[in-house]
């Protein structure tokens with residue numbers, strides 16, 4: 001409820017900022033989505049990634065309060081109970097051709113987690129939960145802003161948003177995008193999925 005009223009206030013600002021609220025632009029999507037209740041999302045930080053908790057928290061909160069209208073996502077805060085977590089976050093030195101981070105999606109079949117997108121390819125079915133893997137080799141060389149933007153970008157993948165070539169979208173890759181926060185097109189794309 002609290003989120004609803006805050007969003008009304010923020011939407012008022014966005015409405016004045018973006019002159020054309022009628023035609024919402026929708027970005028590319030995977031065509032599948034997270035089946036976890038989007039109004040009860042928590043993330044879990046693995047012991048490999050505690051140093052990034054501030055960065056992760058900023059990106060997670062950004063997706064809840066985008067400043068660009070309401071979305072259903074809530075609360076998207078951390079939990080220490082992994083079984084309550086829709087998104088698990090790890091960090092490791094992975095090399096991987098300069099990639100900052102990647103997102104893996106899993107569904108549960110007969111109680112077993114089944115990976116839907118090997119090598120960070122596009123998922124082939126709806127997923128119950130996601131894992132975000134930070135590549136320390138590259139990630140640690142960037143500023144707080146770019147790290148936050150990268151985490152917001154990976155959260156976007158976890159929710160079903162695919163890459164685009166739009167500078168003013170969090171779903172542009174790091175060499176394309178000029179923003180490090182969730183934009184109008186990203187919030188509208190999220191709302192078109194959930």
Ligand SMILES: [Zn+2]
Nearest residue numbers: 153157163173
């Ligand atoms: Zn990406």
